[in-house]
Amino acid sequence: MQRMALDLLPARAKTILLVEDEEPYRNGVKRVLRDYDYRFLEAENGHHALELLESNAVDLILLDLVMPTMDGFDFLKQFRVSRVSWTIPICVMTAWSDGGNRRRAVALGADDFVGKPVDPIELETRVKSLLRISDYQQQLSDSNARLEIKVRERTRYLRAALQELEQALEQSTRDALTGLFNRRFMWEWLLPELKQSVRDKAPLVCLMLDIDHFKRVNDTHGHDVGDKVLKGFGEILANSLRGSDIVARYGGDEFVAFLPQCDLEAGAAVAERIRQTLASSQLSSLERGEVTCSIGASVHDPEDPITATELLEQADKALYQAKNAGRNRIA
Numbered sequence: 001m002q003r004m005a006l007d008l009l010p011a012r013a014k015t016i017l018l019v020e021d022e023e024p025y026r027n028g029v030k031r032v033l034r035d036y037d038y039r040f041l042e043a044e045n046g047h048h049a050l051e052l053l054e055s056n057a058v059d060l061i062l063l064d065l066v067m068p069t070m071d072g073f074d075f076l077k078q079f080r081v082s083r084v085s086w087t088i089p090i091c092v093m094t095a096w097s098d099g100g101n102r103r104r105a106v107a108l109g110a111d112d113f114v115g116k117p118v119d120p121i122e123l124e125t126r127v128k129s130l131l132r133i134s135d136y137q138q139q140l141s142d143s144n145a146r147l148e149i150k151v152r153e154r155t156r157y158l159r160a161a162l163q164e165l166e167q168a169l170e171q172s173t174r175d176a177l178t179g180l181f182n183r184r185f186m187w188e189w190l191l192p193e194l195k196q197s198v199r200d201k202a203p204l205v206c207l208m209l210d211i212d213h214f215k216r217v218n219d220t221h222g223h224d225v226g227d228k229v230l231k232g233f234g235e236i237l238a239n240s241l242r243g244s245d246i247v248a249r250y251g252g253d254e255f256v257a258f259l260p261q262c263d264l265e266a267g268a269a270v271a272e273r274i275r276q277t278l279a280s281s282q283l284s285s286l287e288r289g290e291v292t293c294s295i296g297a298s299v300h301d302p303e304d305p306i307t308a309t310e311l312l313e314q315a316d317k318a319l320y321q322a323k324n325a326g327r328n329r330i331a
Ligand code: GH3
Pocket: 177, 210, 211, 212, 213, 214, 215, 216, 218, 222, 223, 224, 225, 226, 227, 230, 251, 252, 253, 323, 327
């Protein structure tokens, strides 16, 4: 009943919750405030007030302290525990003028007091000023909520943009088929790494690896199988190297690996392990050992530095020798 009647009032009307066990007193308050289009909710005790607050938006609470079942103090204790409740001002109506009770009420969350019996001007002015404060608070919390939504939207947008950027960055450094680094990244990585090799006085090995007669794989088994063989070889390479090494797809069926802090002898051992692993692997629908590779090795000697191009050319030359010497071998 009460709600239906309230809904007929203008939308902007303020709602005052009157918590008071004596009906004549509630009527007295309403009479004093009748010239304003306030909506009133009435509760006879703290329990009833809490119930009403659960399902109604309230702008101000006028609270009696002495009530049966649940008095004003207990109501304050229960109501002020939720953070939302702090935006609703509470004005205590009391005949008590002693400091102890007032202090206690304020400590429990009361904001102001009006005396009992009611002084019309006091009540009217208190109510108006508290409602104004509640308005400010409402505006503030509305704009905070709007801001929060904006921040959340912006964060979501930035996260998505960052993810896209990371993906683009990842794609720009990786070969799409094998997931290994691409040639561009290889150059970016290699140039400073050669300088580091000089600073560390540590050699760096370059391995140029190429699948033997790969054209035949494509011709005999089809391009898709060829792709799977390339991927499989890429996995063997990635699994055969240390975390500080890098491997890139140099182009077609040719791959390049760099092994920092590694001399030619150790590099050749790694190359031999890769050769053997591939030669004993079964890739895609091919026979075990059907795919082999040739590997050319070169080394960057920190005592006698060469350029990145020279390092790659030397490895390429060695690879050519391995091919000419019969393939499935290291040079
Ligand atoms: P060699 O032992 O001298 O290296 O002979 P090869 O047949 O491996 O060498 P060649 O350079 O003649 O052939 C490489 C082939 O690799 C030719 C090309 O069509 C194929 N190829 C290049 N990129 C891809 C790719 O991404 N997928 C597939 N399936 N084939 C590729």
